[in-house]
Structures are given as structure tokens and as C-alpha cells.
Amino acid sequence: MAAAGAALPGAVLAAVQAAGARIVGVRLWPAKDYTRLTLESDAPLQARHFLTIDGPTRLVIDLQGQQAGAALRALVEQLRPDDPYIAAVRIGQYERDVVRLVLDLKQPVRPQQFALEPVAAYRHRLVFDLRPEREVDPLLSLLQDHERSARAAGQAVDDALGDLLGRLDAPGGGPRQATVAPPAAPQVAPQVAPQAGPAAAPAADTPRPPRRTDPALQQRADRLVVVALDPGHGGEDPGAIGPTGLREKDVVLQIGLRLRERLNSVPGLRAMLTRDGDYFVPLHERVRKAQRVQADLFVSIHADAFMTPQARGASVFALSERGASSAAARWIAAKENASDAVGGLDLAGSAIKDAQVLRALLDMSTAAQIKDSLRVGREVLANLGRIGNLHKREVEQAGFAVLKAPDIPSILVETAFISNPQEEARLRDEDYQQHLVEALHGGIRRWLARNPPLARRRTV
Template structure:
């Protein structure tokens, strides 16, 4: 019986259909191995809105860098932003509810999927604005950030803003009456008018006439007892003292965070507001806050604000943090031209100077030479005056809290580099120390701290009254 023949595949001759099918399948398999799958869309992790008098900031935090285009539309004013590589999600939709009715620049925001992988944001504006759109690389606890800073076309004048709020006295007043009426004034009272005894007017005239005739007066002219003529006092007008208070951090930059969650930016703002109220109780004194809410102000702008109001003193308020929770005590710092007074001071200055990286300053529009120019212009006289007020404040703070260092320290803090303003930085306590964090949260301690700083400032101005200034342009 013949054996059945085995079935064998047809030979894969060139051009055969079977061979072409196998080659296509193999090529497809190879491409699937070598070609990566399409990348997933960028995910928006958080959205935040920070309204401020000077500008409004909108931040989108995401897991990778975003590419955007934007343009302005007039009548009514709108800002349109298209974000590539993005799919609309609930987090991004929540941006709509983040805009508050009292936002100075944004009326509302609309969010939608404009086309595949492109999300469009439309900001309906209350007035025309100048937008700055930039990205920030991951830093501290943040991932990638896309930032929209919406500035008014005409920058806010800090003095005009304070006048509108009734926080600015427009006319300097003579201090003599106020100082004598209220000994709490930081300025010394005008010295009392000097008096001198003069001869009787008729006797003096007779003496002069006799001298003209060559005949001496019959009797020497004697002063008339009890007759005094007051010499007019010098027209000395003590001008208003302007103090700039600078609560550190704010907005995107929380500063140091204590073990129980206290944030430096909140603590120092509360202390600054208490200090402002106490200083304004002193005659001839007006106070400006570089920020009066929870928003970020770049370091250079803090200095610029103080110079715009021609401040006589700049006081930056912070709360220390250290790698060890046992570090404690209050400190006062001033600028150093020759390096930090200690390694700890150098570390702290470097840490505080990173605020622009964390808070988010647009490097493309920042004046990159500002820091070096201001540093070069900082004079020995400015630092000497800063040391004087620093010592006065440190002595008063030492009465309510342990001092970390018994002397004023020096380091290259960026916010202390105004060339013409005595400037100090007060580290109120270590927020990283649980005991001191509890004190910083306490209203009573904040009040004592504000009292101590006020007394130190009052003593400094009593010994060093400010000179007259011409208005800067």
C-alpha cells in the first residue's frame, strides 16, 4: 500500500505571494518592538490663582514642560492661551472657580478643548493688561509650572495706592508740636526757642547819637532788667519718616514650614501687620508693606518698592529654619560687602536668595544686573546706619526671646541691597523648632515682637533723625 506523501510548504521563491506576506508580518512586528508607543498627554496636577494689587498670577503645575502660544484680543479685552499636548481634565476645569470676584484684573476664565491635544484658556479681563507667560523648572516641592503674570498697562504707583486707602500722609508736618505733645515720637523734639537780653531801645539810640557828636553818653548804657526779646526759632521742620516693612515669601513661595504646618509666609505677614499698626501710632511716621496679602513679590521688586516711596528704613521679616530642630533664637542681619559674618549667616542668605526660583520670577524680564549694581552702590554709610538700627532692634528683641547670636550678623541678602536705605532683616525665631513654632503662632508673642521692633526703631530715629530729602523721580 503506497505511503501518503507529506505536505510540504511551497518554496519561498522571490516574488511569491507567501514570501511577501511573511515579510510584511515580520516588518510590522519589528516596528512594534522598536517604535515607542505614543506618549500620554501631560497631566495638570494643580491650578492656583494669586490676585495682588500689582498683578494677578495664574499657575498651572504639571508633570512635564508645556508649550504655549498666546495673544490679546481687544474690545472687550481678553487674553487667549493655547496649550499644546494637553487634554482637558477636572483639575484644569477647576481653574474657572479659582477666580474671585474681587480679582483686580480677571473677570472670569473659560477653559475648553480647542482641538485634539490643544486646550484653550480665555481670560476675560477687567482692563487691558501686559501679560508675561513663562515656565519654571521643578524646584523645592514643585513640579513643572506654567505661569501667567497679568500686569496692568500702567504700573501701580505704591504711593497713589496708599493714598486711596488712606494709609499715606501727603504733607510733611512740623514736628515740634507733635513731638512735645506725644513723647512717643521717634523723632527728637525741636529745641526750645533761645532768648537774649537786649538794651532798652531809647538808651541804645541816645548812646549812638552821642557817639556821632564825639561826646560819650553821660552814663554807660545798662541793660533794662527783665526785658527779654525772644529770638525767632529756626524754621526747622521735621519731615515724615517712611518705613518699608517686607514680609518675606508669599504666594507660590511658602517659606519654611514648621512641624505642625505653620508656614513662614503667614507668620511674617501677621507680624508685619501688627508692627505696621504700632509704628503708625507714632507721630510723623508712615508705613508701607511690600505685600499685604498672600502673593509673591520678587526680591528686586521689594527693594524697588521701598525706593519708590523713598523709605528711610527697610525691615524684612522672616522666620528661621535649620536642619536641626534644636536650633533656636532670634537674629538681626544687615548687608555685608566682604562676605558673611558666619557660615550659618552665609547659608541662610543663600537660602533666602532662592526665593525668586521658588516663588517664580520671570528670568527673561528681570534686570539681571540689578543685584550686582545695587551691591556695588551699597555704601559703607548705608551699612553703618543699618548696623545702628540693627543693634537697637536686637537689644529690644533680646528682652522677649533668646538671641541666636548676641551681635548683629552680616551676609549678602538680596533684599538688603538698596544703596540709599538703611536695611535690616529680622529672623523672628526658628520655625523649625517646635517650641518656637508654637510661640510664632501665638498672638501674644507676635504682639511682643512687634512692640520690641517698634521700640528699637524709635530709639534709632531718636538718635539719628533723617535728613531732608528731595523727591526722587
């Protein structure tokens, strides 16, 4: 077993006092935002962690009162090659009653350790979140992705035209072969390739990130319309589960990815996902992500369950300043707002840990934001009614935590009741998912056409 090395100054050493805890499961949730390691046990675990500084950076975790059994060793098999943060995992019996986990890291991280009480189907959980030391600017990433797509589209046009000219120039290339002179490629390309980025930017598969003060980048940021898409749940939080086992977190991610692709096909429009894989994002972080890209619209996507399998139909919700518009809306909002407890939020380290903060967020939500949210909600609801059943024919309102950005029109869409066997089957069907995507896309586009976003100065 490799030596742990010296601890960094100020490294966190945390312990949860307990004895005789038995580990019943281990899980790794890799994502570009962060990687989460979860250790589940039948009693609270006693553990500490620190980072090494001699040689490669490592995260060392010591588990007290443990033996290196099969449950822990299963962690090695769960490591994926594309994990952005962990390169390798080693497990060994460091002392007679201490198991040491050593995680070789691919980049510097800020590890966060916290414990979760039993909730839902989970027992005691000890969680380690590995977050990057330097957070990526999501708006800059969105713009760079937009420019890569524009370059790829331009290259596709070049390739198609070049292929056509090549066929015309080849023997037997068609009736115009004898009359068409083959033009030189350098003369053709500038006429058809779109100008994406500064003229001096080098052509490369991975473009050099533009400077933050680049005026051309700033202009493109100001002219872009950004829609934040929020597939609910994820990671430790599966959301609702249908009669045959379809998980809400999976189906709403599929819909979100399809909708992002559909919106990104519209010039001048770009969609950002709060999560693009199977990992957990706290509710307040979903709002923060939308605010960091200065989104013009926020759409949270769900597929809820109800106490009886008879409930069916799509619903659209906006925020309410005066309480829920119905008992069902209040019940659904309470379930969605409980996502943090299931998914695993470190309340001690969270910026959203005080009820007064939550009340302040709600107070900040202006009447104008809610008015705009109701408008876009009606457009989306009308489109959803054309492809399936509606649970309610009016946009409902309740205190959903993810709808509380005071400066962004925000709606939450319950695409169907996954607890209804017929609707679960439809949600599983790729063709129906595409119908949902088209309905959402059409409603969003119609609202944007009727209510074009005001020109804004985005901070890049």
C-alpha cells in the same frame, strides 16, 4: 465657546515645545500688584497666549496636547470676586488636542508668560503674570492712604464730641444739662477737625487724587518718615515650614500687617508693605518698591528653619561688603536669596539676571548705609532680647539680596526658628506676635529718635 478675536499688534506668542504633558495642579494668586496664574505639570507644557481687541478685553491661552480635565477646570473655582484683574474664567476644548482658556479682564494688562524648571516641591510650571498696563505710583498711594486715615481720625473726634453734646442736650442727659447751651455743629467741627489736605478739597469717602504738582502734597511727602516693611516669601514660595505645618510666609505677613498698623499710629510716620497678601514678590522688586517710596528704612521680616530643631532665637542681619560674618549667616543668606527660584522669577525678562548686575548692586552699597543698618539692627536686637531668646547677641552680616539698596538703611530680622517646635508654637500665638511687633516698633522708633532722617525732596 466665545471666539478669541484678533490679536493685538505685537502681542506675545510664546511656546515651550513638549509632548504628553499632564497638568497636575493649577493656582491663582490675586493681588493688587498683579495676578499670577500657575499651571503645574509633569513635563513642560506647550502653550501660547494673546489678547483680544473686539469687545471686552480678554486673555486667551491655548494649551497644546491637552484635554479639558478636572485639574484644569478647578481653575474656575479658584477665581475670587475681588481679583483686581480677572472677571471670569472659561475653559473649553477648542480643538481635538487644544484646550483654550479665556480670561475676561477687568482692566488692561501686560501679560507675561514664562516657564520654570522643577525646584523644591514643584514640578514643571508654566506661569502667566497679569500686570497692569499703567503701574500705580506707590508713594502717591501711601500719601492718599495717610490722608484718608487722618480724615477718618478727625471724623471720629467729631462724632464723639457730637455724641457727647447730644447726650448733654437730651432730657436726663446729666447734671450740666440745664447750664450748657447746645452749640451748633458747624461752629464746633472746625475747632477739632485736623487739616488734612488742601482747604478746598471736597469731603468724600474716596477723595479725588491730588494733582502731581500740588505743592501741599509735595510738602506732606517731604515731611513724612517712611518705613518699608518686607514680609518674606509669599505665593508660590511658602518659605520655611514648621513641625506642625505653620508656614513662614503666613506668620511673617501677620507680623508685618500688625507692625504696619502700629507704625501708622505714630503721627508723621507711615509704613509701606512690599506685599500685603499671599503673593510672590521677587527680591529685586522688594528693593525697588522701597526705593520708589524713597523709604527712610527697610525692614525684612522672616522666620527661618535650620537643619536641626534645636536651633532657636531671634537674629538681626545687615549687609556685608566682605562676606558673611559666620557660617550660619552665610547659610541663611543663601536660603533667603534662593526665594526667587522657588517663588518663580522670569530670569529672561528680569532686570536682575546678570551676575555682574548683582555685583554692581553690592558695590554701590556704601559704607554709610551699612553703618546705619548696623545701628538700627542693634536697637531692634536689644528689644528682641527682652521678649525671648537671641540666636546671636550681635548683629550679623551677609550678602542678602534684599538689603542691597545703597541709599536705604536695611536690616533683615529672623524673628525665630520656625523649625523649633517651641518657637513655632510661640510664632502661632497672637499675643507673642504682638510682643514681636512692640519690640520691632520700639527698636525702629528708638533709632529714628537718635538718627532722624535728613530732610529730603521726594519725587511724587
